[in-house]
Amino acid sequence: MLQVDKLSKSYGKKQVLQDLSFHLKRGEVYGLLGPNGAGKTTTINILCGLLNADSGTVKLDNRPVSLATRAAIGVAPQENLFYGSLTCEENLYFFAQIYGLRGEKCKESIQTCLKSVGLLDRAKSLAENLSGGMQRRLSVAIALVHQPQLVVLDEPTTGLDIETRYEVWELIRNLSRQEISVLLTTHMLDEAERLCQRIGIIKQGKLLAEGSMESLRQWVPAKEVVTICTPVEDLAIARGNELGFSHRRYGRDLAFWMPKTVELKEIINCFDGIPLDSIVRQPVSLEHIYVEVTQSMGDREISNKQNS
Numbered sequence: 001m002l003q004v005d006k007l008s009k010s011y012g013k014k015q016v017l018q019d020l021s022f023h024l025k026r027g028e029v030y031g032l033l034g035p036n037g038a039g040k041t042t043t044i045n046i047l048c049g050l051l052n053a054d055s056g057t058v059k060l061d062n063r064p065v066s067l068a069t070r071a072a073i074g075v076a077p078q079e080n081l082f083y084g085s086l087t088c089e090e091n092l093y094f095f096a097q098i099y100g101l102r103g104e105k106c107k108e109s110i111q112t113c114l115k116s117v118g119l120l121d122r123a124k125s126l127a128e129n130l131s132g133g134m135q136r137r138l139s140v141a142i143a144l145v146h147q148p149q150l151v152v153l154d155e156p157t158t159g160l161d162i163e164t165r166y167e168v169w170e171l172i173r174n175l176s177r178q179e180i181s182v183l184l185t186t187h188m189l190d191e192a193e194r195l196c197q198r199i200g201i202i203k204q205g206k207l208l209a210e211g212s213m214e215s216l217r218q219w220v221p222a223k224e225v226v227t228i229c230t231p232v233e234d235l236a237i238a239r240g241n242e243l244g245f246s247h248r249r250y251g252r253d254l255a256f257w258m259p260k261t262v263e264l265k266e267i268i269n270c271f272d273g274i275p276l277d278s279i280v281r282q283p284v285s286l287e288h289i290y291v292e293v294t295q296s297m298g299d300r301e302i303s304n305k306q307n308s
């Protein structure tokens, strides 16, 4: 339903999007991930018509994004955008009016949105008096009030406690069940892993990898990742490499990619004679994939570019 094709954008001499292409299916939750400054917000702003691309196209149901198609997109930006001194209902009424909803249709949509974000009983509460999580849900309700087919959620759970994150996750799953497509940006990789049917990873405005979790696993060809803590890391790395385990750094953690699942005692045997303070076994996660994509390939791509 959304087709983004070869978007490029520069600010002055700085190119922030380079031939960026991706698409969303109806009812799909798609995660657009990337480090700070990767170009996610720039992409969102172009999709919403707030910014013009230098080249490339954005189509919604095969129609170029324009004023006419804009009503089919709802956006909940990183910063909550509502009037604190208005009630939830009044905020929704205000935004519904902007989109031209009137009369019964407007009233019905406000009630439906309040219900779908679990704020029906707070309809008359001032927005400024809501908890952080309720405010995020109000933002999502505002993005939904004109009944869009695509909702763009820019870091919807940043700053929320874990319980409230779960509430927002459930809300996103419900949107997908209602066949509303969701474009999600987040720095929380566990969130993207749980919610998104497909994920695109961008760096410096370029799509480096894309696919379902299943297909992205090819980036980390390991059965599991074993993180160890030892005072003699060099020895451990040499031993791991001798045994055919690639090693990686995740922050300061030293980890090995295990080609097959092994028992804990086998891991201990592998590092026989090397003092180990701790061993943590983990399945391959989006975090491992993300680090691989953004560091290894990103650096390779960038150095290729510098060499060319």
Ligand SMILES: Nc1ncnc2c1ncn2[C@@H]1O[C@H](COP(=O)(O)OP(=O)(O)OP(=O)(O)O)[C@@H](O)[C@H]1O
Pocket: 011, 016, 034, 035, 036, 037, 038, 039, 040, 041, 042, 043
């Ligand atoms: N109006 C602007 N003028 C000049 N440069 C800009 C402008 N807006 C963004 N940039 C630059 O474009 C690049 C991409 O920014 P963008 O906000 O799209 O990234 P992002 O992936 O959303 O980052 P974050 O995760 O930090 O929100 C950054 O280097 C940023 O500094």
